[in-house]
Amino acid sequence: MTNAAETSTRAAQASAEVRAIHRRMLRRQRLGRAMTYLLGILLSLWVLIPIVFITSMALTTPAAVRSYPKSVFPFLPFSTATMEFFLNSRGVLPGITNSIIVAVITLVLSTLIAAPAGYAISRFIFRGRDVFRLSILAVRAFPVVVLSIPLAVVFLRLNIYDNLFSLAMMHTALALPTTILVLSSVFASIPYELEEAAQVFGCSPAQAFRHIVLPLVLPGIAAAAIFTFVLSWNEVFAASILAPLHNRTLPVQVLITLDESSEPYQFAGGFFMLIPALIFIFFIRRYLFNMWGQITK
Amino acid sequence: MSAPSSPKRRRKRNWAPYLLILPSIVYLALFFAYPMVNGLILSVREAGALLTLHGEAQQLSLPTGQLPRGAQVSILDQQGNLISQDELDQANLVTEIWFQTRGQDSTGETLEGWAPGTRIRVRETNESGAPVSGTVRPRIGSDDPLTFIYAEPNDNSEIVGSLEVQTPVEILDQVTLEVWFLVRAEVEEQTEEGWVQSRYLQVFGDGTQGRVSRGDTGQFTTRYFQQMVNDRFFVPALRTTLLLMVIIIPIQFVLAITMALVIQANPKGSGLFLYLFTIGLGVSDLAVGIVWYSIFTQLGYLNSILQGLGLIDSPITYLSATKQYWILIAIILAEVWRATSIVMVIVVAGMQAISREVLEAAEIFGAGFWQRVRYVILPLLRPSLQVALILRTILAFQVFAVVVVLGGGDIVTVLANETYRQYYDLRNVNVAAAYSVFILLLSMFTAVFYLRAVRTQEEVGG
Numbered sequence: 018m019t020n021a022a023e024t025s026t027r028a029a030q031a032s033a034e035v036r037a038i039h040r041r042m043l044r045r046q047r048l049g050r051a052m053t054y055l056l057g058i059l060l061s062l063w064v065l066i067p068i069v070f071i072t073s074m075a076l077t078t079p080a081a082v083r084s085y086p087k088s089v090f091p092f093l094p095f096s097t098a099t100m101e102f103f104l105n106s107r108g109v110l111p112g113i114t115n116s117i118i119v120a121v122i123t124l125v126l127s128t129l130i131a132a133p134a135g136y137a138i139s140r141f142i143f144r145g146r147d148v149f150r151l152s153i154l155a156v157r158a159f160p161v162v163v164l165s166i167p168l169a170v171v172f173l174r175l176n177i178y179d180n181l182f183s184l185a186m187m188h189t190a191l192a193l194p195t196t197i198l199v200l201s202s203v204f205a206s207i208p209y210e211l212e213e214a215a216q217v218f219g220c221s222p223a224q225a226f227r228h229i230v231l232p233l234v235l236p237g238i239a240a241a242a243i244f245t246f247v248l249s250w251n252e253v254f255a256a257s258i259l260a261p262l263h264n265r266t267l268p269v270q271v272l273i274t275l276d277e278s279s280e281p282y283q284f285a286g287g288f289f290m291l292i293p294a295l296i297f298i299f300f301i302r303r304y305l306f307n308m309w310g311q312i313t314k
Numbered sequence: 315m316s317a318p319s320s321p322k323r324r325r326k327r328n329w330a331p332y333l334l335i336l337p338s339i340v341y342l343a344l345f346f347a348y349p350m351v352n353g354l355i356l357s358v359r360e361a362g363a364l365l366t367l368h369g370e371a372q373q374l375s376l377p378t379g380q381l382p383r384g385a386q387v388s389i390l391d392q393q394g395n396l397i398s399q400d401e402l403d404q405a406n407l408v409t410e411i412w413f414q415t416r417g418q419d420s421t422g423e424t425l426e427g428w429a430p431g432t433r434i435r436v437r438e439t440n441e442s443g444a445p446v447s448g449t450v451r452p453r454i455g456s457d458d459p460l461t462f463i464y465a466e467p468n469d470n471s472e473i474v475g476s477l478e479v480q481t482p483v484e485i486l487d488q489v490t491l492e493v494w495f496l497v498r499a500e501v502e503e504q505t506e507e508g509w510v511q512s513r514y515l516q517v518f519g520d521g522t523q524g525r526v527s528r529g530d531t532g533q534f535t536t537r538y539f540q541q542m543v544n545d546r547f548f549v550p551a552l553r554t555t556l557l558l559m560v561i562i563i564p565i566q567f568v569l570a571i572t573m574a575l576v577i578q579a580n581p582k583g584s585g586l587f588l589y590l591f592t593i594g595l596g597v598s599d600l601a602v603g604i605v606w607y608s609i610f611t612q613l614g615y616l617n618s619i620l621q622g623l624g625l626i627d628s629p630i631t632y633l634s635a636t637k638q639y640w641i642l643i644a645i646i647l648a649e650v651w652r653a654t655s656i657v658m659v660i661v662v663a664g665m666q667a668i669s670r671e672v673l674e675a676a677e678i679f680g681a682g683f684w685q686r687v688r689y690v691i692l693p694l695l696r697p698s699l700q701v702a703l704i705l706r707t708i709l710a711f712q713v714f715a716v717v718v719v720l721g722g723g724d725i726v727t728v729l730a731n732e733t734y735r736q737y738y739d740l741r742n743v744n745v746a747a748a749y750s751v752f753i754l755l756l757s758m759f760t761a762v763f764y765l766r767a768v769r770t771q772e773e774v775g776g
Contacts, residue, residue: 053579060573061590067651070615071605085629086618130337137334149335156346158708160757162730163750166737167353190345193338251598253715258737268600272715287604294596302592306663
């Protein structure tokens with residue numbers, strides 16, 4: 018009886034101790050969680066606030082853009098006048114068209130060239146594979162500044178200077194390393210056994226690829242293509258060196274007319290160039306990690 | 315990575331992967347290797363090269379001196395020399411035609427040899443337009459009735475005979491010769507004399523004066539690099555580039571690791587955090603420049619907020635030539651804002667590779683949060699951090715549009731901007747190429763430096 022009572026009090030003590038530890042851990046965890054949220058929210062604000070600023074500048078009247086001090090509340094008065102002013106400025110619509118043309122050519126070209134290479138890296142072990150991967154990485158880090166000047170000279174000599182297609186070829190070269198790495202990780206995420214099984218059931222390797230692999234990798238390929246599009250849309254140095262005259266892309270147009278343009282024009286332009294980033298990064302954010310996870314392997 | 319599981323693939327040499335990577339190899343060689351070599355050549359090869367003078371009117375004769383482009387020369391003599399068919403489209407080319415003729419001289423003997431085209435009037439041509447016969451022309455302004463016939467299409471060669479005016483001749487062949495000029499010029503109080511091809515000269519007046527219009531040799535020169543180093547923007551550009559790099563990269567790494575830890579803690583809404591933190595990856599440096607310009611411009615948000623809080627009475631001008639440090643601060647904030655995301659993505663990818671067991675073990679053994687970060691996470695992240703560091707450093711040499719937008723292009727300038735200025739504003743391709751080669755060397759140097767530094771550290775640490 019006493020024994021039992023002793024045991025029960027000891028158990029009660031022990032459980033109280035455990036509960037205390039548990040409580041302390043919970044508190045600690047809650048504190049950690051709160052800290053995480055605090056940091057997350059602070060960092061999010063750091064990212065968000067400038068975006069809110071530029072957005073509210075772009076979506077208001079030019080008069081409000083020029084006013085001072087600016088209203089703390091964004092989007093007041095809300096108006097599309099500034100954006101319309103920007104879009105109707107000389108050279109802007111052609112610039113947008115050119116940007117889209119270059120970006121589309123770039124994404125088609127780079128997907129066509131990169132997909133086989135990505136497939137090869139992920140599916141075959143061959144001599145030179147590591148060298149190939151390493152050199153792609155080296156090329157990825159290569160300064161675009163270094164390439165543009167000599168390419169401009171070559172393009173002038175070949176009479177394809179100031180030309181959208183040659184600019185797209187340059188952008189393809191810039192996008193290719195990233196695209197190859199993303200696509201190889203996308204292919205690698207599809208087990209080879211699926212392909213093999215299809216072949217066992219009588220598919221040719223090409224058919225197995227067409228019917229089994231392709232549908233599975235399409236989202237990944239789309240993500241890589243979107244990333245390529247954004248890269249080309251954003252690229253300004255090579256574009257301003259290679260096509261600065263009659264085929265300006267949007268960033269080049271904005272950059273070259275920067276000195277003589279007004280603030281509403283500049284802010285609307287900045288916002289407009291930001292839009293693809295805001296939309297597309299949302300869709301491809303998962304794949305960004307695929308791509309960079311590769312590198313440190 | 316899924317390795318091929320079929321043993322058959324391994325046994326015999328499979329060409330499929332090589333065929334699959336071939337297009338990208340060709341493409342990258344074309345657009346990376348070739349321009350790189352080309353850029354190097356542009357930056358060290360003399361474009362407005364010197365013109366080599368020759369001892370005789372022949373390419374293979376000994377050089378007697380050199381003339382720079384633009385030198386004024388007096389022309390003393392001229393002589394034709396053979397030229398290959400595909401060089402005939404050169405600019406400034408002065409040519410002469412010689413005919414191989416056969417005719418009878420005054421003694422009735424048949425004479426065969428070469429006569430200059432100016433002394434033969436072509437009378438008949440065949441269906442393809444080539445001359446077949448003609449007559450000897452009188453020499454204008456001279457009373458010498460005879461025309462010399464030479465053994466070779468060259469008036470220095472042996473004279474085999476002479477023909478009288480109006481002698482009918484058969485034309486057997488014709489050649490086009492490029493004229494060489496014997497020129498004399500004063501260069502730096504020295505007289506240079508020698509033969510040059512007509513293509514390198516602009517001849518004017520009565521044919522006794524000329525000017526060297528281009529060179530013939532692209533020899534090695536450090537002129538463009540000297541021009542780059544002596545440019546008044548070079549030192550500020552280099553200093554600013556390095557300064558920005560040294561300040562921005564540590565801030566980015568601290569921020570990126572913090573972001574990665576937040577995401578790794580996987581709170582509710584981490585998807586949203588992830589999205590916000592990666593936005594910078596898709597933002598161009600031009601757009602980010604404009605975004606931060608809207609904050610730092612005189613009537614911008616920073617002044618509005620400060621005035622709203624009553625901290626200032628009238629707007630401050632931040633981005634002006636007298637306040638370079640404000641421009642630098644704006645550039646730093648903009649670059650940190652935009653380019654932290656790429657470091658973050660690499661770090662998160664690296665963190666995902668750290669196994670949960672390791673972290674839990676550390677926690678069980680009583681490691682606090684900071685200890686875990688310091689002794690477990692950071693060491694395991696080292697490869698990722700190294701990649702991120704190399705990448706960020708190389709990208710830091712390419713900062714361009716942000717600086718143009720916030721720094722106006724010349725108040726605060728960076729190397730990439732100078733490359734652009736040399737190319738676009740000053741039209742000086744060679745100096746621009748020198749800049750780009752310089753940036754390439756810096757990038758390669760830092761990459762090698764980082765790799766070495768990390769390796770020696772590992773060796774020292776055992």
